[in-house]
Amino acid sequence: MSLWGDEELAQSPVVANRTMNRARGLTGVNSYARELGLDPAGWLAERAGPQAWLDLCSGEGLALLAAAARLPQAVLTGVDLVGPVVPRPVPADVELVTASLADWAPGRRYDLITCVHGLHYLGDKLALLARAADWLTADGLLLAQFDPTALRGPAGTSLARPALAALRAAGFAYQPRRHLLTLRGRRNVSLPFTYLGADPGAGPNYTGQPAVASVYRPTRRQVD
Numbered sequence: 001m002s003l004w005g006d007e008e009l010a011q012s013p014v015v016a017n018r019t020m021n022r023a024r025g026l027t028g029v030n031s032y033a034r035e036l037g038l039d040p041a042g043w044l045a046e047r048a049g050p051q052a053w054l055d056l057c058s059g060e061g062l063a064l065l066a067a068a069a070r071l072p073q074a075v076l077t078g079v080d081l082v083g084p085v086v087p088r089p090v091p092a093d094v095e096l097v098t099a100s101l102a103d104w105a106p107g108r109r110y111d112l113i114t115c116v117h118g119l120h121y122l123g124d125k126l127a128l129l130a131r132a133a134d135w136l137t138a139d140g141l142l143l144a145q146f147d148p149t150a151l152r153g154p155a156g157t158s159l160a161r162p163a164l165a166a167l168r169a170a171g172f173a174y175q176p177r178r179h180l181l182t183l184r185g186r187r188n189v190s191l192p193f194t195y196l197g198a199d200p201g202a203g204p205n206y207t208g209q210p211a212v213a214s215v216y217r218p219t220r221r222q223v224d
């Protein structure tokens with residue numbers, strides 16, 4: 001197994017795959033509401049405004065654009081390596097950032113952070129989850145689709161069980177049926193794994209699309 005760094009991973013056929021579904025809307029058949037089991041705009045609307053939603057790996061940003069019409073004062077931020085391919089008008093309260101989440105960080109906290117079919121293409125998935133936990137407001141909500149079988153040890157063995165155990169110990173909950181990690185409230189998260197690199201040759205995951213495996217060395221449990 002050869003391990004790739006973030007820059008070469010971004011150029012790999014798996015990450016630069018033009019056939020991936022980047023156009024999910026907010027609600028409906030091909031949507032965030034369907035993937036997450038929750039309508040993000042409906043959830044945000046029940047909170048005192050102005051609400052803030054950060055969408056990681058936002059693709060075309062269609063869910064955020066639809067939310068802008070329902071949440072007139074909200075701060076709506078999307079981050080994607082590629083950014084929108086189809087030009088569309090973007091309202092002033094929507095920011096679509098083109099950047100790699102390997103090193104991007106926001107300048108504020110968010111009530112809602114989502115990642116819909118995005119972690120599959122990240123190298124250091126655990127680092128992004130830990131960083132995103134710190135980007136939440138005190139009672140914010142993080143929802144991220146996550147395939148634990150994509151975490152491997154240096155010899156290729158699955159780290160799914162220890163990784164899920166560490167995430168649960170850090171406060172995350174996992175719904176296997178939806179492949180969904182959730183976290184309520186901002187946390188300082190430190191996970192006992194050292195990232196070694198990515199394997200874009202891991203093959204298809206549960207979605208049927210080729211995905212990136214992430215290789216870690218388990219480290220001694222750190223005391224917070």
Ligand SMILES: C[S@@+](CC[C@H](N)C(=O)[O-])C[C@H]1O[C@@H](n2cnc3c(N)ncnc32)[C@H](O)[C@@H]1O
Binds near residue numbers: 022024059082101
């Ligand atoms: C399957 S698409 C999902 C897009 C969107 N969430 C949706 O459901 O319509 C995965 C997205 O992850 C983005 N992506 C992959 N690696 C990334 C990285 N390192 N940083 C930011 N975005 C990344 C891709 O450009 C792609 O738009």
